[in-house]
Amino acid sequence: MTTASPESPAGGGPHAVRLLRVTDLVRDFPGLRALDGVSVEIASGEIVAIVGHNGSGKSTLVKILAGVDAADGGRVELAEHEGTRTELHVIHQDLGLVSELTAVENLRLAPDPSRSRLAPHHRSRERDHAQTLISRFGIPFEVDVPIARLAPAQRSVVAIARALDGWKHDRNVLILDEPTEALHANEVDVLFGAVRRAAATGAGVLFISHRLDEVLELADRVIVLRNGRKVADLPTRDLDHETLVTHVTGSDLHHRPESGPKRVLGKIALDIVGLTGPHVHGFDLALREGEVVGVAGVLGSGRDTLPSLVFGAVPASAESFRVAGRDYLRRSPRESVRRGVAFVAGDRVTLGAVATMNARENMTLPDLRPFTGRFGALRRRAERATAGDLARRYDVRPPAPEQRFAQFSGGNQQKIVFAKWLRNEPRVLLLEEPTQGVDIGAKQFIYSEIDAAASRGMAVLVCSSDAKELVRLCDRVAVMRNGEVVNELSGEGLTESALVAEGYGLTTTITPNRGAPHVQH
Amino acid sequence: MSSTDSIATRWRRALSFRNISAIYIFIVIFATFSIVTPETFLQEGVWRTLLDAQAITVIAAIGVMIPLTTGSFNLAIGAEIGFAGILVAVLQVKQDMPFIVAISLTLLAGAFIGLVSGLIITKGRIDSFVATLGLSSILLAGLAWMSSSKQVIGLQDGFREIATSTYFGITVPTYLMVVLALVVWYVLERTPVGRRMYAAGYNPAGARLAGVNVVVLRISALVAGGIIAAMAGVLLTSRLNTGEPTVGPGLLLPALTAVFLGSTQLAGGRFNVWGTVLAVYVLATGIKGLQLVGAQPWISDLFNGVALLSAVGLSQWEKTAARTAAVRRALPFTRQGDDTEPPAEPGDRSPSVVAHR
Incomplete structure (x- = not known):
């Protein structure tokens, strides 16, 4: 692997500089402790992955680090380097780019304090600058077309380049929240190349994902969260897919018979x-x-x-x-x-x-005939009963058919979609x-x-x-x-x-x- | 919302400010003007006129609301009402048609206008906002051409009686409004068609993939809206006993305002009939009160504009409140405090979380 390990030269010697230390972070929601004493450390040049189920606390952790949510307890400490504090830069799933603008223009969006706000920009100079920034990632592409026309992976490269561009020094922390979600398998490599390059220059990278293969491929160290607690913090070389699944799920449910009963094919x-x-x-x-x-x-x-x-x-x-x-x-x-x-x-x-309708309405939408009674009216009790049965049958959590679709987690949304279609065989x-x-x-x-x-x-x-x-x-x-x-x-x-x-x-x-x-x- | 909630919880939610803020606002308005100007505000005649006059506004608002549930704005509603009001008068006076025939043709014309706007929006793929704005301008031109921008007078006696005769002291338009509201409520809230209309409005692409015929629903909704607008136009002309070219277009703003304010009532963000009816009367009461204490006629424009902005603002606020609740609910089952005041947005928390607590 080309991964920069903590001991890589960019990390500044055998004992890499610690950039971020999170100690005993606690976050309480009514009736639920979303984070229960989670501690995380990241060194310069290190790529740390955080994995866990939906609801494990990983998104709460990111929100707290991003400043969107506040912790109820614990400390977040940032190192100092060359007189400035280490910065945290979060790249969210949607990347925060303006898709109508070009890569050059997106990179320019951040204000440049050294120049007047109304000063004209130097087109060619900025173009060169953008090209330099992007060529660092080893995958040259057109910087003068609206980024909507770029491949998703190329867009994520622009986002990372922009994050690095704003830094006064390299010893900062880049947080990537589910960055591969919108990417297809072959584009993930492009993103990973960019992440490794960022780490090689001395940045610490916190990589949030639930794709375990990617985590194993990219990270130096993996932190597993489950029910708000840190259940594992191990170097990647000590992990394989199976042990990681066991840590994430807390059980051995991955093992199911690979070759089930031979299916009978019909017409x-x-x-x-x-x-x-x-x-x-x-x-x-x-x-x-x-x-x-x-x-x-x-x-x-x-x-x-x-x-x-x-x-x-x-x-x-x-x-x-x-x-x-x-x-x-x-x-x-x-x-x-x-x-x-x-x-x-x-x-x-x-x-x-x-998404704005509730689970019940979504599950019954394709075929409302079974619930249509006299005068074309919906038989609401029958519909509710069916929705309740489906929610239990398909293990939708919480089993609340009256909750809006958008408010369910990704996995439960997909269960609702399956219930909706499989209901009518x-x-x-x-x-x-x-x-x-x-x-x-x-x-x-x-x-x-x-x-x-x-x-x-x-x-x-x-x-x-x-x-x-x-x-x-x-x-x-x-x-x-x-x-x-x-x-x-x-x-x-x-x-x-x-x-x-x-x-x-x-x-x-x-x-x-x-x-x-x-x-x- | 779950059926397992206790009756007390359900009542508390039903009577919460978020659910029926318009009723609380109504009480405040009523109390204020009852104290400020009791001798005029508490007259029975004032309320009788209000009920009757606003019935047509309610009908217009329902005409806006139906296409809106399927996701189409109808900004031509005012022009459609004005056009129908003049058409029904012109057919009687200049073409000497019996008023029954004139009314039938006018309702047909309303349906046709709805069909045209539906085809422009769905087949022509022009945004409904722009399409109906353009159509509105064309209709206003047609209206001016038919009426030569003058009042059309000399309507038949039977026609005038439609809107003015009363049963048990209540006028025909009021009855018509109630019947229309009941029918529309039934279709939207109690039938598969209504369910599909809402789905088409919320997410046309997703609804289409679930087998909903979005195009047909959107066109039908605009046709229904066109017929209802024509009905409002006929009633308006009958009530005024003249084809008046200027009154119809003025109904757009109160109707639109009522629909948006109504969507914040009773149904948690859905466009709905009873919320719309409620909103029309709350707005009208406020305006009436202000007029009785001597406000200028422009107060109604001001009042409607402010109310429209607050209504849309309120529904946006509801959405963010729902989002905040979603964050909490995405984490397992904590349903207490579900119907209390929405919590502060996450952004309201101190952004300096990087510091310690």
């Missing part, structure tokens, strides 16, 4: 020939009842738009399109729902649900990134629900950027590249590394520690 539920639309050319599929088929591929390969095309949310043409043996050519979401096709969209909050279940931004407990629950749905005879199509997920769930996986299926993997040949290699179009298997590739835009 063809979804039969597609030559589906063509945005980013997809001539997609064929014969999906049987009880079968789980995956679609893999990098961003833009067609994997990401495919489910919307199949569902009819985006117009597409097909030579033949049959659901349960019946032709279905004029597709629309409404008609798909009627024909028993369900779609769990990747973007839960804006597409998967109506659809024939075909289309899944797009089914566990993105979901904590491990909810992830396991969703996997077992998908297994159970398939064994009940549902046909499932999973489009995911998470190779491990596809291997875990699917009977076979189609790999897409440039809009076409290039290979199909199943049985022994269906492995994580094979999926990744096929997706990138590499013939040899990639080693886990690959360097940061140049991201084509």
Whole structure:
């Protein structure tokens, strides 16, 4: 790994300088102690990851460090260097950039105290400055286009560059809150390269994530929070995926039988020939009842738009399109729902649900017929009862169907979305990134629900950027590249590394520690 | 909100200031003017006129509210009312049609205007704000052309009686308002159609993927709004016994204000019928009181403008309060203090957390 360890030269000798010390931090909410004596230390040049379930206290910790929330007890101490205090710079998930402005303009947003506010700016000088800053991260890209047109990873590089630009010295702390959430697997490497470079110059990095693979790849040290307490603080070399999961969950629930009972395949539920639309050319599929088929591929390969095309949310043409043996050519979401096709969209909050409505209203929205009584009125008691049952059945926490969707955590939102679609036992279940931004407990629950749905005879199509997920769930996986299926993997040949290699179009298997590739835009 | 809450909790929530602030404001207004000017403010006639005159405002407000639940602003409502009011008069006076036919054609025209605005917004993909503002200007031009910007007089006797005849001392527009409010309440709050309308308004993309036909709902809502606006126009002309080109457009602001103020009442941020009805009468009472103590006529514009800004501000505040509550609730089940005053925003806390406590 190219990771800067605490002992790296940038850290200033064998005993690196401590930049931030958090001691016994306590934060109480009514009826709940969100942080219970958490202590964290970060040295110069060190990358520390904080992991934990939703509700473990990691977001509370970040909020306190960012100054958005205040602690009820404990100390936060910052080192001094060259006469100035160490600064904390938080990069939130949304990066805080203005997407209509260019990288140069975004970097300029911070006021420059040495110049008058109304002084004209030097276009070329600023452009050069921006290019220098960004080239440090080893992935040059256009700095003069609105950043909305950049890849997400490139945007995160701009955000990090801007954070470093404002520093008087290098001995500061960069806090990244779930930075990979919006990124697809292949872009994460770009971000990691940028983070490592920042650490190599002497910054301390606090990396908040719930993607354990990434944590193991990037961090020097991992701190695990559970129920507001620090349950582990270990160097990464002493950890592997399994022990980390055990620390995070507090139990050994990760271990479930990898090869469950062989599924019984039924009739063809979804039969597609030559589906063509945005980013997809001539997609064929014969999906049987009880079968789980995956679609893999990098961003833009067609994997990401495919489910919307199949569902009819985006117009597409097909030579033949049959659901349960019946032709279905004029597709629309409404008609798909009627024909028993369900779609769990990747973007839960804006597409998967109506976030301002409550859980009950979301769960019943696709089909209100069972609750329609005389004079077209909703039978509210029956609806409430169903919603209550669903909330318990799908382990929604808290089991309060009258709570607004937006107020649930990511994992519980996704459980609500699954309850909403599985309530009516659809024939075909289309899944797009089914566990993105979901904590491990909810992830396991969703996997077992998908297994159970398939064994009940549902046909499932999973489009995911998470190779491990596809291997875990699917009977076979189609790999897409440039809009076409290039290979199909199943049985022994269906492995994580094979999926990744096929997706990138590499013939040899990639080693886990690959360097940061140049991201084509 | 959970069904497990005790009855006392539910009542406390129902009567909280946040839920029915307009009623408390009404009480304050009523008490103030009863003391300041009891001899005029407490006259039965004043209240009878208020009830009758504001019935048309309520109808107009419902006409704005229905498209708004599906996410479309209808800024043309005032022009639609004015247009319908003149059309129904012109058809009677200049075309010599029986008033029943004139009314039917006017309601049809209202539906057509709603359809056109719906198609512009959904198929033409023009933002509803802009689309209805443009449509409003076109309708005002049509209105001026039909009426030559003059009053249209000489309406049929039967027509005039529609809005002026009373049963049990209450005028026909008031009855119509109550019936309309009941129907709209039923559809919005008690039927699958209403549920889908709200869903379409809150998140069109998400609702569409749940199988809701957002386009049809939005167009239908605008058509319904157009018919209701035409109805308000007909009643207005009947009540004034003239086709008056200037009164309709003036109803936009009170209607819009009432809908937004109404959304902060009773239903925790949802546009809703009874909140809207309540808001119309609270606003009208305030204006009436001010007029009785001798305020100038422009006071109503001032009052409505201030009320609109406060109503929208209040609903924004509700949203942030809900967000704060969400932060607490994302952490496990602590439901006590759920309906007490919302806590301070996290930002209100000292930002100097980096220092010790």
